[in-house]
Amino acid sequence: MIMEWALILLDILLKIAAILLPVILAVAYTTYAERKVIGYMQLRLGPNRVGPKGLFQPFADVIKLAMKEIVVPTGASRSLFILGPILFIGPSLAAWAVMPFDAELVLADIDAGLLFLLAMTSISVYGVIIAGWASNSKYAFLGSLRSASQIVSYELAMGFALVGVLMCSNSMNLGTIIEKQSGGIASWYFIPLFPMLVVYWISGVAETNRAPFDLAEGESEIVAGFHVEYAGMAFALFFLAEYANMILISCLTAVMFFGGWLSPFQGIPVLDNLTSWIPGTVWLLLKAGFFLFLFLWFRATFPRFRYDQVMRLGWKIFIPVTIVWIVVLAVWIKSPFWLWGAS
Amino acid sequence: MSFEQIVFYGFSFMLIFSALMVILVKNSVKAALFLVLCFFASSALWLLLEAEFLAITLMLVYVGAVMVLFLFVVMMLDINYSALRQGYTKVLPIALMVALGFLLLLQWLVGNEHFGLNIIAEPQKHPADYSNVRELGRVLYTDYFYPFELAAVILLVAIIAAISLTFRGKRGRKSQDIDKQVEANKQNRLKVVKVEPVVSPKISDGEKA
Numbered sequence: 001m002i003m004e005w006a007l008i009l010l011d012i013l014l015k016i017a018a019i020l021l022p023v024i025l026a027v028a029y030t031t032y033a034e035r036k037v038i039g040y041m042q043l044r045l046g047p048n049r050v051g052p053k054g055l056f057q058p059f060a061d062v063i064k065l066a067m068k069e070i071v072v073p074t075g076a077s078r079s080l081f082i083l084g085p086i087l088f089i090g091p092s093l094a095a096w097a098v099m100p101f102d103a104e105l106v107l108a109d110i111d112a113g114l115l116f117l118l119a120m121t122s123i124s125v126y127g128v129i130i131a132g133w134a135s136n137s138k139y140a141f142l143g144s145l146r147s148a149s150q151i152v153s154y155e156l157a158m159g160f161a162l163v164g165v166l167m168c169s170n171s172m173n174l175g176t177i178i179e180k181q182s183g184g185i186a187s188w189y190f191i192p193l194f195p196m197l198v199v200y201w202i203s204g205v206a207e208t209n210r211a212p213f214d215l216a217e218g219e220s221e222i223v224a225g226f227h228v229e230y231a232g233m234a235f236a237l238f239f240l241a242e243y244a245n246m247i248l249i250s251c252l253t254a255v256m257f258f259g260g261w262l263s264p265f266q267g268i269p270v271l272d273n274l275t276s277w278i279p280g281t282v283w284l285l286l287k288a289g290f291f292l293f294l295f296l297w298f299r300a301t302f303p304r305f306r307y308d309q310v311m312r313l314g315w316k317i318f319i320p321v322t323i324v325w326i327v328v329l330a331v332w333i334k335s336p337f338w339l340w341g342a343s
Numbered sequence: 344m345s346f347e348q349i350v351f352y353g354f355s356f357m358l359i360f361s362a363l364m365v366i367l368v369k370n371s372v373k374a375a376l377f378l379v380l381c382f383f384a385s386s387a388l389w390l391l392l393e394a395e396f397l398a399i400t401l402m403l404v405y406v407g408a409v410m411v412l413f414l415f416v417v418m419m420l421d422i423n424y425s426a427l428r429q430g431y432t433k434v435l436p437i438a439l440m441v442a443l444g445f446l447l448l449l450q451w452l453v454g455n456e457h458f459g460l461n462i463i464a465e466p467q468k469h470p471a472d473y474s475n476v477r478e479l480g481r482v483l484y485t486d487y488f489y490p491f492e493l494a495a496v497i498l499l500v501a502i503i504a505a506i507s508l509t510f511r512g513k514r515g516r517k518s519q520d521i522d523k524q525v526e527a528n529k530q531n532r533l534k535v536v537k538v539e540p541v542v543s544p545k546i547s548d549g550e551k552a
Contacts, residue, residue, distance in 0.1 A: 115396070
C-alpha cells in the first residue's frame with residue numbers, strides 16, 4: 001500500500017522534474033540571450049566575462065541572488081510577503097503540465113487544456129497583488145494595482161482570441177488543436193485567425209508585463225513597481241516567473257497559430273522526406289524561439305506606453321476586434337469558402 | 344482509504360477551514376484571500392466529480408476576475424477596525440439567531456431530503472473519451488437554449504445599468520483625445536517664424552574691447 005503510493009509520488013515528481021528542469025534552464029539562458037541580443041542591438045557586447053563568451057553569467061547571477069538576504073519591511077504582513085512570489089511563479093510553472101512537446105510527449109493530456117492555461121495565467125495576478133499589498137509600501141502598492149488591472153484587462157482579449165482557435169479546431173485539447181493544423185504551412189491557423197494572432201501576441205506581451213507594457217515596473221515613476229521591496233531569492237522568483245511566462249506565451253503562440261510540433265515542410269515532396277528525421281519538439285522550440293526573440297526585440301525597440309493608452313488599446317481596440325472577428329469567423333466556417341478542415 | 348479519498352478529505356478540510364477563516368480573520372484583505380482559497384478548494388472538489396469544465400471556469404471567472412476586483416476594493420478601503428468591533432456583545436444574540444436560522448434553512452434545502460442517495464443516484468465514473476465540455480455545450484445550446492440566452496441578456500442589462508449609474512459624462516475631465524494626439528504633426532503644431540537679425544547701429548572699437 002505505502003510502497004504503491006510512494007511509487008505514484010516518485011512517478012509524479014520525476015515527471016515534474018523532467019519538464020521543470022529544462023524550463024528553468026531555458027529561463028536562465030533567456031536572461032543571458034536578452035542581455036546579449038539587446039547588447040548587440042545597442043552596439044554593445046553584453047555579458048562576456050563569466051565563462052566562454054559569458055555563457056556562465058546566469059549561474060553567477062543566481063548564486064549572487066541566492067546569497068543575498070531577504071529583508072521583510074517593517075509593518076509588512078510577513079506570511080503574505082513570502083507567499084506573494086510563490087503564488088506568482090507557481091501557476092506559471094504549473095501551466096507547463098498541459099504543453100504538448102510532441103505527438104505523444106505531454107504530461108497531462110486533458111480535454112480542457114486551453115481553459116486550464118487561461119485559469120493558470122489568471123491566478124498569477126494574485127502574486128502581484130499580494131506582493132504589492134504585503135510590502136507596506138506606496139510604490140509597491142501602486143505598481144501592483146497597475147499591473148493587476150493590466151493583466152485582468154488583457155486576459156479578456158486573450159480569452160477572446162483563443163475562442164477563435166476553439167472555433168477552428170472544435171477542441172480545447174492542445175494536442176488536438178495541433179493535429180487539426182497538419183498539412184503544411186497553409187493549413188496553420190495564423191492565416192484565418194490573423195487578427196486573433198496579432199491580438200493574442202500583443203496581449204501576451206502585455207500579460208507578461210514586458211516592454212513596451214512594463215509600466216508595472218515604470219522605474220522612472222514608481223521605482224520598480226510591485227517587487228520594489230523584494231531582495232535576494234524572493235526577487236529572483238519574480239524574475240524567473242516573468243521569463244517562464246515569456247517562454248510559455250511563445251510556446252503557446254506556436255501551438256495555437258503555427259502548428260506546434262508540426263514540420264513546416266509537410267506536404268512538400270522532397271523537403272518533407274529530407275527533414276522527416278527531425279523530431280517535432282525541435283520545430284516547436286524553433287517556432288517558440290522566434291517569438292521569444294520578438295520579446296527581446298520589442299524591448300530594444302519600443303518606448304513604454306502611457307497608462308491610459310494601455311487601457312485604451314486593451315478595452316477599446318483589442319476586445320472589439322476579437323468580437324467582430326469571432327462573428328466573421330462563425331460565418332466563414334459555415335460557408336463553402338472555409339479551407340481549414342471540416343467543422 | 345484510496346488516493347481519491349485522501350484528496351477529497353484534504354480539499355474538503357481546506358474548504359471548511361478557509362470558509363471559517365473568511366469570517367474569523369480580523370483583516371479584511373486576508374479574509375478576501377481566504378475566500379479565494381475557498382474557491383480553489385471547491386474547484387478541486389469539482390475536479391474530483393469529473394466536472395473539469397465547471398472547475399476551471401470557477402477558477403477563471405471567480406478566482407481570476409471577480410475576486411481580483413473585490414480585492415481591489417477591499418485594499419483601497421480605509422477601515423477603522425476598532426470602531427467595527429464596538430457593540431459586539433449587543434449584536435451577538437441577533438447574529439447567533441440569524442446564523443441558526445440560516446443553518447436550519449440550509450439543512451432543509453440541501454439536506455438528505457432533497458439530495459440524498461435515494462433521490463439522486465451515486466455519480467458513476469465516465470470512460471476516458473467522455474468529454475465534459477462537449478456534453479455541457481450540447482445541453483446548453485439545445486435543451487437550455489432560452490434560459491441561457493435570457494441569462495446573457497440579463498447580464499448585459501446589468502452591465503449597462505452599472506455603467507449608466509457611474510458614468511457622469513465627459514464634462515470637467517481632462518482625458519486626452521488620442522485621435523487628436525495622433526493627428527498632431529509639424530504642419531498644425533509648429534510655426535516657424537523668421538526673425539530679422541537686429542543690427543546694432545555702431546559699435547566703436549573701444550566698446551568691443
